[in-house]
Amino acid sequence: MTPTHGPMADIARACREASPQIAMLGTDAKRRLLRAMAARLEHDADAILAANAQDMARARDKGIGSAMLDRLRLDPARLAGVARAVREVAALPDPVGLVTRREVRPNGLSVERVRVPLGVVAMIYEARPNVTADAAALCLFAGNAVILRGGSEAIDSNRAIAASLQHALADAGLPRESLTLVDDLRREAMLALLQQGDSIDLVIPRGGEGLIRFVTEHARMPVIKHYKGVCHLYVDADADLAVALPLLIDGKRSRPSACNSIETLLVHADIAATFLPRAADALRAASVQLRGCERTRALVPDAAPADDADYAAEYLDLILAIRVVDDLDAAIAHVRRFGSDHTEVIVTRDDAAAARFVHALRSAVVMVNASSRFSDGGELGLGAEIGISTTRLHAYGPMGAEALTIERFVVRGEGQVRHAESRSTR
Amino acid sequence: MTPTHGPMADIARACREASPQIAMLGTDAKRRLLRAMAARLEHDADAILAANAQDMARARDKGIGSAMLDRLRLDPARLAGVARAVREVAALPDPVGLVTRREVRPNGLSVERVRVPLGVVAMIYEARPNVTADAAALCLFAGNAVILRGGSEAIDSNRAIAASLQHALADAGLPRESLTLVDDLRREAMLALLQQGDSIDLVIPRGGEGLIRFVTEHARMPVIKHYKGVCHLYVDADADLAVALPLLIDGKRSRPSACNSIETLLVHADIAATFLPRAADALRAASVQLRGCERTRALVPDAAPADDADYAAEYLDLILAIRVVDDLDAAIAHVRRFGSDHTEVIVTRDDAAAARFVHALRSAVVMVNASSRFSDGGELGLGAEIGISTTRLHAYGPMGAEALTIERFVVRGEGQVRHAESRSTR
Structure with a gap:
């Protein structure tokens, strides 16, 4: 009681x-x-x-x-x-x-x-x-x-x-x-x-x-x-690397202590050999420590090995976990397993892949070709925010003034009754 | 844990x-x-x-x-x-x-x-x-x-x-x-x-x-x-009695076991002597037991005395608590004290009084000149309902299919970053 x-x-x-x-x-x-x-x-x-x-x-x-x-x-x-x-x-x-x-x-x-x-x-x-x-x-x-x-x-x-x-x-x-x-x-x-x-x-x-x-x-x-925000950036086979690299750097480096920073990079196997070495150079230049799966480490030998604890971690620091995945579905499965329902990004030029990523994931904010760092009440047009909800009820994602109110019903009539016989009473 | x-x-x-x-x-x-x-x-x-x-x-x-x-x-x-x-x-x-x-x-x-x-x-x-x-x-x-x-x-x-x-x-x-x-x-x-x-x-x-x-x-x-639904019907000084009486009978008699039935009738003192004896006749004819305050009992002598427990009760039965109130504000104060945030009705021809009643009460459904029995997903246009929420979060009032979903954010860009310098990395 x-x-x-x-x-x-x-x-x-x-x-x-x-x-x-x-x-x-x-x-x-x-x-x-x-x-x-x-x-x-x-x-x-x-x-x-x-x-x-x-x-x-x-x-x-x-x-x-x-x-x-x-x-x-x-x-x-x-x-x-x-x-x-x-x-x-x-x-x-x-x-x-x-x-x-x-x-x-x-x-x-x-x-x-x-x-x-x-x-x-x-x-x-x-x-x-x-x-x-x-x-x-x-x-x-x-x-x-x-x-x-x-x-x-x-x-x-x-x-x-x-x-x-x-x-x-x-x-x-x-x-x-x-x-x-x-x-x-x-x-x-x-x-x-x-x-x-x-x-x-x-x-x-x-x-x-x-x-x-x-x-x-x-x-x-x-x-x-x-x-917590365990946010993912997934670089699809069809990604424009001139888009992917700035999104990665912005997501990881612009404010590592923010909950909308990228913690894990997922890379489609078909583009890994092209993208990962360049990404690693840029990340190293930004003082980001790298941890990766075996396939990552084959391409980026100085990355430390990553385990499940790394993929579940909200580092809030200049550390990035990396995983090479076979395809989009493997990326989705990874996010479903390790994500915190906060913010996920796909980089792709393939509209069908983007649609599938958006549809399959239940996170509060899903982005296509945009930085996770925009997952913020001010940036998404709410004005001030009281925080970013990861509760899947009432408010989900950035939570502004409107989310501190609730819709109710106001009904106006001219004496309508539900049962006609109630009318016979005078 | x-x-x-x-x-x-x-x-x-x-x-x-x-x-x-x-x-x-x-x-x-x-x-x-x-x-x-x-x-x-x-x-x-x-x-x-x-x-x-x-x-x-x-x-x-x-x-x-x-x-x-x-x-x-x-x-x-x-x-x-x-x-x-x-x-x-x-x-x-x-x-x-x-x-x-x-x-x-x-x-x-x-x-x-x-x-x-x-x-x-x-x-x-x-x-x-x-x-x-x-x-x-x-x-x-x-x-x-x-x-x-x-x-x-x-x-x-x-x-x-x-x-x-x-x-x-x-x-x-x-x-x-x-x-x-x-x-x-x-x-x-x-x-x-x-x-x-x-x-x-x-x-x-x-x-x-x-x-x-x-x-x-x-x-x-x-x-x-x-x-629970402790729903109120308030008959204002300016009520059309030809509207008030059917709303009262519909609210109490059409299905007493429903949570949107009227449990308490509040009557403005100025209209009590005109309205209450007629209402009591109609309620008696509908086999409704009456319980009232002193002022009610002065006008309806066969009503039993009502105490706070009556005003807080969800009878779900052919029993009605009645109270004569000095004015609209006293009615509002009564609902705030005893209501269950479910459904309240005002009967009035005075738009300002209706607006004040709607504005001052926090119930999920507030009605002007309409039966409380319409407080139902089907009647209010939701189709099927899973129930009527009295929780003041996410869904409030009749709760249909939409209330079993949540809004999230889908953001599409062409590589926008939050910090321009993230772009300098190639």
């Missing part, structure tokens, strides 16, 4: 009770709110940067690595970027109230499908303090109240950012509880939060595999996972 | 492995398959009816009530109806492959949103054996493999129906595992099934509150609940 007592139940219920006020805001009011939030972040810059300095000092004392430190760090330019991102959300089209379909039934009933907010969205995330502002802005703009549970490393920054945003909410006459930061970061508190299925409509975990498994196992409400 | 061994893991994995063959079927092949399934059900009628007779005998021995016995019972006419329903699904528009949006980005990338099957859908349900065929047909038509776990009362009927449908699958050269009936009905087996989140994309529980709570608590995959 869902526990209805305790601090997490209280927090979640207060957020739920505040949610109709956010849901009922008009577009203009939401835009004004978000612009006021951006201005408030700028106004509170000194306090936010001071809080961030405390997080940084604690992280350094703990000996946290430089990549993580860099993700944690705010400076005036980065904070200005956070405020700018909030203003960009304010400029998006409002998904709430959108009539997506309209039909008049034979009995004269007008049936509309209309987008409404989800209600209360909880985000559970790690490290980067900018997520606190980004997620809050996107959830509120989609008409949702939001519960934010960040990581312990960024707790001071998150508190300062949330306080600033809540200040803007209060100035607009809106309940502070509609943006709630959970600052009890103990495991029991997270467990209790995940049991508030009566108050929270959706939880979105963003972070490492451990966090996502924990949330999935314990949540009593729907979860949309933002899981 | 998800257990990857044991019979339920094996069943789920086999279904998952069969799923791409269903996902890749074209529209014509799916229509042929469903028509062959309907024909096979007719061909196997004797065996199915004999199996049903065993279920019925067992149920009678257990002293199961007549309403339940009636739900369990098949006869030649009902079985013909089951086959007809499968043929009706075959005639629906195919949601798979539907391009819902298409955009060309400034860099020339073509971005399409295309509907694809979910993958593997598990249905967990009670009693009625027709659900076995209905759910199988709808899931397969939407390109999904399906796992069916019905109740123990109908196990022989379900086995016979599933065997018949699997025969049609095998005749079409498709794997029987794409339609899997779980016939280990022990609690441990259900628990194990609910942990196969790596193989099952969605579980849909349909049944009593206990079943739905159990599934929600234990499932490691997304759940779409088909929960």
